[in-house]
Amino acid sequence: MPTVVQDRYAEVKARFQQLFEAQQIQLNGHASHPYHQFRKEAMKRLEGLNFPTRRDEEWKYTSVNRVLQPEYQLETPVEVKAAQLQPFLIDGLDAIRLVFVNGAFREELSDIGKLPEGLTVMELDNALADERFGEMVQRQLDSLMEGQEDPFMVLNAAFARHGLFIHVARNTVVEKPVYLIHLAAPGEVPTFSSYLNIAFAEQSSEASFIEGLFELPGAEGAYFNNLVNRFRLKPNSHIHHYRLQQEGREGFLISNADIEQDGDSTYSSYAVDLGGRLVRNNLATTLNNQGTGTNFYGTYFAKGEQHIDNHTFIDHAMPHCQSNELYKGILTDKAHGVFNGKVLVRRDAQKTNAFQQNSSLVLSDKAQMDSKPQLEIFADDVRCSHGATIGQLDETAVFYLRSRGLSDEQARAMLQHAFLEEVIEFMKLEPVKDFAEQLIMKKFEE
Amino acid sequence: MLTIKNLKVSIEDKEILKGIDLEVKAGEVHAIMGPNGSGKSTLASVLAGREEYEVTDGSVEYQGEDLFEMEVDERAQAGIFLAFQYPVEIPGVSTSNFLKSTVNAVRKAQGKEELNAVQMLKLIREKIKMVGMNESLLQRSLNEGFSGGEKKRSEMLQMALLEPKLAILDETDSGLDIDALRIVADAVNQLRSEDRSFIIVTHYQRLLDYIVPDHVHVLYNGRIVKSGDKNLALELEEKGYDWLKKEAGSVPA
Numbered sequence: 066m067p068t069v070v071q072d073r074y075a076e077v078k079a080r081f082q083q084l085f086e087a088q089q090i091q092l093n094g095h096a097s098h099p100y101h102q103f104r105k106e107a108m109k110r111l112e113g114l115n116f117p118t119r120r121d122e123e124w125k126y127t128s129v130n131r132v133l134q135p136e137y138q139l140e141t142p143v144e145v146k147a148a149q150l151q152p153f154l155i156d157g158l159d160a161i162r163l164v165f166v167n168g169a170f171r172e173e174l175s176d177i178g179k180l181p182e183g184l185t186v187m188e189l190d191n192a193l194a195d196e197r198f199g200e201m202v203q204r205q206l207d208s209l210m211e212g213q214e215d216p217f218m219v220l221n222a223a224f225a226r227h228g229l230f231i232h233v234a235r236n237t238v239v240e241k242p243v244y245l246i247h248l249a250a251p252g253e254v255p256t257f258s259s260y261l262n263i264a265f266a267e268q269s270s271e272a273s274f275i276e277g278l279f280e281l282p283g284a285e286g287a288y289f290n291n292l293v294n295r296f297r298l299k300p301n302s303h304i305h306h307y308r309l310q311q312e313g314r315e316g317f318l319i320s321n322a323d324i325e326q327d328g329d330s331t332y333s334s335y336a337v338d339l340g341g342r343l344v345r346n347n348l349a350t351t352l353n354n355q356g357t358g359t360n361f362y363g364t365y366f367a368k369g370e371q372h373i374d375n376h377t378f379i380d381h382a383m384p385h386c387q388s389n390e391l392y393k394g395i396l397t398d399k400a401h402g403v404f405n406g407k408v409l410v411r412r413d414a415q416k417t418n419a420f421q422q423n424s425s426l427v428l429s430d431k432a433q434m435d436s437k438p439q440l441e442i443f444a445d446d447v448r449c450s451h452g453a454t455i456g457q458l459d460e461t462a463v464f465y466l467r468s469r470g471l472s473d474e475q476a477r478a479m480l481q482h483a484f485l486e487e488v489i490e491f492m493k494l495e496p497v498k499d500f501a502e503q504l505i506m507k508k509f510e511e
Numbered sequence: 512m513l514t515i516k517n518l519k520v521s522i523e524d525k526e527i528l529k530g531i532d533l534e535v536k537a538g539e540v541h542a543i544m545g546p547n548g549s550g551k552s553t554l555a556s557v558l559a560g561r562e563e564y565e566v567t568d569g570s571v572e573y574q575g576e577d578l579f580e581m582e583v584d585e586r587a588q589a590g591i592f593l594a595f596q597y598p599v600e601i602p603g604v605s606t607s608n609f610l611k612s613t614v615n616a617v618r619k620a621q622g623k624e625e626l627n628a629v630q631m632l633k634l635i636r637e638k639i640k641m642v643g644m645n646e647s648l649l650q651r652s653l654n655e656g657f658s659g660g661e662k663k664r665s666e667m668l669q670m671a672l673l674e675p676k677l678a679i680l681d682e683t684d685s686g687l688d689i690d691a692l693r694i695v696a697d698a699v700n701q702l703r704s705e706d707r708s709f710i711i712v713t714h715y716q717r718l719l720d721y722i723v724p725d726h727v728h729v730l731y732n733g734r735i736v737k738s739g740d741k742n743l744a745l746e747l748e749e750k751g752y753d754w755l756k757k758e759a760g761s762v763p764a
Contacts, residue, residue, distance in 0.1 A: 465599040466609075468559055469669060470587035470617040479612065483603025483652075 074116045077133045081111065084139055084257070085223060099199075100190040103206050107222035114216040126403040126435045127345055127374040132317040135287050137257035139224070140167040143250040145281060147174060153246055153279050158496035160244035160275065161186070163229065167250050168258030168290075170227040183237030184272070185230075189261065192230035202230050205263045209295055209323060215347075217319045221293040225261035233270040233302070242273035242305075242494060249279070249316055251286030258288065263295045266302035266330070273305040275497055280313030280340070288313070292320040298330035300354070306334045307497050311504060312341035314369075321347045328354030328383075335492045336363040337501050338373050338394075339508045349378040352414075355385040362491045363392040366508050367400035367432075374403035381414040384444075390421040393488050395481055396432040407439040408451065414444045421451040426458060426484055478509055512537045512677055512708045513558075513578075518569035520550075520557050527553045529733035530569065535677070538705040542719055542744060543712045545730035546752045551712045552596060554730070555681035558710070559593035560586050573677065587613075588620035590676030594666040594683045600654040606665065607649040610635055614672050638671040642698050660691035667698035678702070679710045684718040696721030716748035731759050 117124040164174035436453040466476035492498040513535040520528040560583035571578040615625040644664040727743040736759040
């Protein structure tokens with residue numbers, strides 16, 4: 066009965082409202098800051114929105130009930146020692162490291178050093194008040210909220226306190242990648258953390274961002290991370306976005322990446338989803354002009370009762386653009402995977418090349434995969450393909466490997482690893498690739 | 512080395528092998544010939560441990576042990592190698608990683624010390640030269656997109672690395688041009704030794720111009736209908752299989 070559902074969410078919304086007000090009291094004199102105004106408006110907007118139910122086509126296979134039930138508290142300060150970061154540092158990677166714990170930026174754990182020329186990293190509220198960037202940031206925030214009906218996006222806008230603004234100047238190639246570590250440190254009370262990052266790549270610039278989503282070793286408990294990344298790519302700019310996700314056993318993650326690309330720009334996403342109790346990733350790009358490239362490469366590996374849902378959307382609005390999408394994953398035990406990839410080729414988007422593939426290995430009777438590749442084409446001169454496969458390991462390959470002396474277990478592990486490897490291979494940064502492989506190896510051993 | 516007695520094998524209730532007897536001693540090379548559908552590949556597959564075949568009667572002893580009690584990987588670890596007629600393409604597994612894993616898996620099972628990266632590289636380089644394979648294939652996914660000849664070289668490389676006691680070549684020569692055929696033959700000839708045996712299953716006599724077998728058996732309709740020395744192969748080349756089919760047909764079952 067819809068009314069009951071609405072009532073329940075009304076209660077959830079009221080709880081978020083209370084949290085917001087409690088936070089507001091702590092702001093003292095900052096209440097008039099433009100960033101706070103933005104957040105207040107977002108909170109107001111939330112009132113008019115409903116959290117999705119499984120009746121919504123976009124949420125058919127993922128229920129957010131579990132995510133919204135706990136009575137969350139906002140980030141509580143947690144002591145984290147530098148040594149505890151050790152497992153998340155990437156061997157051989159010289160990066161600008163920014164560390165967040167439960168949503169709060171932690172300068173003492175970060176390693177920013179001297180930023181390369183042309184790269185600016187600021188906290189969002191400072192950026193918004195900044196003479197040079199203020200207007201630009203405001204425009205990005207506005208475009209995030211314009212017509213926004215996703216309650217999680219709006220919720221994020223209302224609660225993200227320590228978001229970052231990252232700016233890459235014109236004609237700047239930033240060799241040193243930016244590594245954002247989001248560490249969850251849950252405790253007895255369920256925590257709710259929000260991050261909002263805005264990256265702006267000016268014309269002919271290039272940069273790599275690595276996002277690491279982890280749980281503090283030894284920590285345990287329920288938490289909800291609500292994450293939004295906005296990437297704005299100006300003409301001929303190139304962004305590589307790596308996302309390594311190993312949230313905790315009781316972690317809920319809803320992440321939105323909103324990308325807007327100008328002509329001749331390339332955005333590449335390399336995502337590895339291994340952790341979390343329930344994970345929903347929305348990755349969406351809009352192509353403003355000709356000659357763009359968009360690469361969505363994703364892997365997922367879920368065990369136990371994990372639920373990992375990837376929704377992607379590529380909006381081909383202009384001609385001569387190319388998109389490649391490959392998502393591959395493994396599901397075992399009672400895990401549930403969801404893939405919904407929509408590619409829209411609008412009438413003007415002639416000469417579009419769009420490729421999309423989702424392949425999953427479902428390795429137990431109780432594991433489940435729902436895959437929905439969607440291709441909608443309104444232009445007539447395009448090359449597009451999409452497909453989905455769901456299957457088990459190739460037994461002839463298992464036999465072949467065993468006939469060379471590998472045990473059944475070794476053979477299967479090798480093939481599963483190879484299955485994901487095809488996607489990992491696309492990663493450009495070798496140390497990140499190696500690190501991702503290590504994370505996957507550990508997942509096999511779990 | 513290998514003793515096959517009255518082996519009967521079915522697949523989906525159809526009897527393919529109807530009583531095979533074969534004795535392979537250490538150091539011997541046996542060629543198994545016969546027309547298509549005679550059961551040659553079934554014999555090779557059963558020895559390697561394919562599960563879709565049902566052994567309905569008879570026994571196979573390998574080095575005094577019941578072969579059918581051994582799992583596929585145990586057979587490999589005990590020194591049985593099957594060169595596949597159609598090597599499987601395995602995307603995502605690099606040839607070099609695969610080779611390292613198998614060599615060490617077999618060494619470990621045989622109680623030998625595993626090779627480190629340097630020793631492994633040296634060994635692989637040495638053997639890759641022997642089979643004339645292009646080193647760049649090591650970085651590629653196993654067999655993926657390999658040409659027919661490259662696949663067979665890859666099989667021979669694996670054989671050379673694993674140093675089996677009993678190697679079974681299942682129509683390894685089919686579809687090969689003369690250069691690739693020589694590669695296969697050279698690999699076998701170089702690996703021939705007093706304590707290593709080969710069973711070479713082939714449809715064509717041509718391979719036996721390069722590998723001289725000690726024994727030749729003709730398989731027809733699930734039975735060995737004739738055995739002899741290398742001259743039998745030449746006779747087959749000259750006369751085809753028809754005279755044997757007639758001969759076999761006249762023998763009451």
